[in-house]
Amino acid sequence: MNRMRNDSQPMVVGDPWEDLKRFTDARIAIGRCGSSLPLKESLSFKLDHARARDAVLQPFQRAELARQFTDAGIKCLEVESSVIERGEYLTRPDKGRRLSSRSRALIENEEKGCHISLVVSDGLSSRAIHETAISFVRTFMKTVESAGLTVAPVCLVENGRVAIADEIGSLLGSRLSIILIGERPGLSSPNSMGIYLTWNPRPGTTDESRNCISNVRHGGLSVQEGVRKLAYLVEEAFRLQLSGVLLKDKMAAGYLPFGRAIPLELSD
Structure with missing residues (x-):
């Protein structure tokens, strides 16, 4: 039987798992009222659901991001997938995996042969990228x-999927x-950024050939730890010349990327 106040309104009944809430943002031990x-x-x-929807639908501030990269001395290209508008992006994942003809022509004019190509895309949460x-x-x-690896101009892709x-x-x-x-936003993480790494990238590559680092965000994996993990995978990919299920994460606790201390996290 529910306990009742004097005014006959039901009281909020607590949950014995309340102490576990300090370990997670997941919805546990929320209690009940009747x-x-x-x-x-x-x-x-409802608020978190609205934030998740906003993360998906918020326009990608590609021009502003390009300005920030340029100000930091990083060359970038503003490109897009073959998607025409956001609704199509959500219903046609295949189009998000291919470049538009304009973008393809733009990239084809760039110098070839860098060690790494680096892509930044809004995906399902432009907020995470911003x-x-x-x-x-x-x-x-x-x-x-600092390890002597060359990186191509950063491609800022609007409405892109991983395979692009x-x-x-x-x-x-x-x-x-x-x-x-x-x-994809969760109800406790609308701003989560994922990172995918693929050796010998070619159209048609399937997901078992990739490595993934997930949940890079404030409250999740920090930028510095995310960079350290990515640097480890990059170093191992070049050493073994492969990625995906054959590239195992055996990073030691004291790992230093390429034998060097990682730079302190850089902020705008």
């Missing part, structure tokens, strides 16, 4: 360039492609 959620939790769910990409790329570039990095890497003749992309 047979329903407490009003606070119901409103919180918040994290510039700091991550600046830190990563300083890390790999295969086409870009192939056009640039790079040995390794990396894409930073907004991940």
Whole structure:
């Protein structure tokens, strides 16, 4: 039987798992009010749902991101997939995996043969890219360039899917492609950025040939740790000349990328 206040309104009944909430942002131990959620939790769910929708639908600030990269001394190209508008992006994933004809022509004019092609795309959360990409790329570039690796101009892709990095890497003749992309929002993480790495990128490459680092965001994997993990995978990919399920993550706790301390996280 539910306990009742004097005014006959049901009280919020707590949950014995309450102490576990400090370990996760997931919705656990939210209690109940009669047979329903407490009003606070119901409103919180609606707010987080709205934030997740906004992350998917928020326009990609590609020009502003390009300005930030240029100001940081990083050359970039503004390109797009074959998607015409955002609704099509959500219903036609195949079009998000291919470049538009304009973008393909633009990339074909670039110098070929860099070690790494680096792609940044809004994916399913432009918010994730707006918040994290510039700091991550600046830190990563300083890390790999200190090891003598060359990086092609960063391709800023609007409405891109993960596999679009295969086409870009192939056009640039790079040995390794990396894409930073907004991940599908969760109700506690609308700003999560994912990173995918593919050796010998070619159109038609399938997902078992990739390595993934997920949940790079404030409150998740930090930029500095994300760069350290990516640098490890890059170093191993070049050593073994492969990626995907054959490239295992055996990074030691004290690993230093290319034998050097990682730069402190760079902010705007």
